[in-house]
Amino acid sequence: MKELQFDRHRRLRTTSSLRDLVRETTVEKADLIYPVFTVEGSEVKNEVPSMPGVYQYSIDLLKEEIDDVVEQGIQAILLFGVPERKDEVGSNAYAENGIVQRAIRELKVRHPELTIIADTCLCQFTDHGHCGVIEDGTIINDTSLDLLTKTAVSQAEAGADVIAPSNMMDGFVTAIRNGLDEAGFVHVPVMSYAVKYASAYYGPFRDAAHSSPSFGDRRTYQMDPANRKEALREASSDDEEGADFLIIKPALSYLDIVRDVKEQINRPIVAYNVSGEYSMIKSAAAQGWLDEKETVIEKLTSMKRAGADLIVTYFAKDMARWIDENIKGE
Template identity: 55%
Template sequence: MLESFDRHRRLRTTPAMRRLVQEFRYTPEDFIYPMFVQEGLHGQEEIAAMPGVYHYGLEEFRQEVLELSRLGVPSILLFGVPEEKDELSSSAYAERGIVQEAVRAAKEENPDLLVMTDVCLCQYNQAGHCGLVQDGKIVNDPSLDLLARTAVSHAAAGADVVAPSDMMDGRVAAIRAALDREGLIDTSILSYAVKYASAFYGPFREAAHSTPAFGDRKTYQMNPANVREAVRETASDLAEGADMVMVKPALSYMDVTKTIRDQFDVPVGTYNVSAEYSMVKAAAAQGWIDERAMVTEILTSFKRAGADFILSYHAKDAARWHREELGLEG
């Protein structure tokens, strides 16, 4: 007679049973959809390195906002692609800049949409760096005023959340002080507190027209080998006034997300970045993978690692699949 043993398979017998005991799941309410709005563009243009992701002109952007709202995606993160660049990144904080106009357009189409804006300088200067460049160096302190001006201009246009991604030291404190000084006390700050100098950003640089003209970003973005540094960066940004924090990239850094989730009692997000998306799309195009199954597994893994919300270019597809499962699509 066999010795007694645990029958774990009892809880895997049917789809209903598996759903009942599932420990982690995501819904469209967890998603923030990154979007690229291009100044002067009429229509929309697919980004070659990111199939299914587009540069939008403002009118097409409005239509996409309506579609995302229909699908139940509650939030977007805006990136602007300006027509003109200069050494002071002045298009970043122009009152009628492309991001500022897109914020206004999004709020006109859906006042309830949670509109977040990326706060950085890299798309707006010829050097393609996230801070001011002086004598061939990316300088920290002189960059803070321009970053703060950019955040204020986004908030004044109606952004609910500003998300500084530049990785200059002290940026959150500068932005929080500037927002408060302008009476924008309800604007939240989502800090890219943990942003690694990653090879996974390659397709994004095509999307944002932000490839560095010289050098790299390793003097301000984090070393991918470091985790304790991520804890220090997060602690600093929270002390300076951040309301939420983000880990970027997501897929290769789930241990970091788990560490930040365990050590800090604030909302934590993770950014499923461009190459993570593009690799899935490329493999799916070759017929090598089941795209829907793989995306579902990836997004679930982010929740398992402790992410409260997920920034992902898969968000629109995943929201559509969710509606199909509920019998609302098709």
């Protein structure tokens, strides 16, 4: 019988240790950014109904939550604030004693080594829920830039390590970069939501941040999910305007965009594993339809494999624990 000639790829899969030796992509604790929500009041810990295991914390309890985050080895958080009062221009977003500014100051005293990334937007703070100023039912781009810049500067003054503008107004990176520089914060990087799609996966987040628009939708400023080339134009503009990191949001349905942007632009790429992606896995795991740990690890690994340098994920604490368990298991 003639000997068959073919490659034996399975040789490198025969044992667990061999598979570990040739593994091409891993997720480390340093890759993870943990999103957190802070609200007014004291001793407040409200579970988000559509996001099991995710809570809104008043600042006093947020500090305890961040103690645990730091102890687990997570080095960065993405901070969202939910104000007690809202108005048409989102004035609490840039108030000196706004909820985000107070939280930043207190967390930096408690954990000066922690990287605090401040989400910079108006939607949680406006009574209409849009990410900019409204005139006659239209979101006005350039007027919104002034308020977004004020918000970024106030967050930097409070001690934010990174500013993460998520509004998708044209020119927001150059406006915020110039505003930070003029205020003396040339050292504070901008983590731009460079490619943010008008996605159906944001619903649970809007429960957590109380940020659903009161009319219309965000499709005039967030991107059409059908578009790929537009994503490259958006990311290129933010790169040219001075962004230090580029976020792709959502991540799981847009891994092709993560790869495209990674190959085109030499900046750290951040994949945002959004609320809907989190809640789907949580729901399926609760029904016994998926193994939560294995599914999450596979999903986050796919984001790294696609080209993400960092991952924003509500699973950050779980992933940190699983990384520790794997190390101890060895």
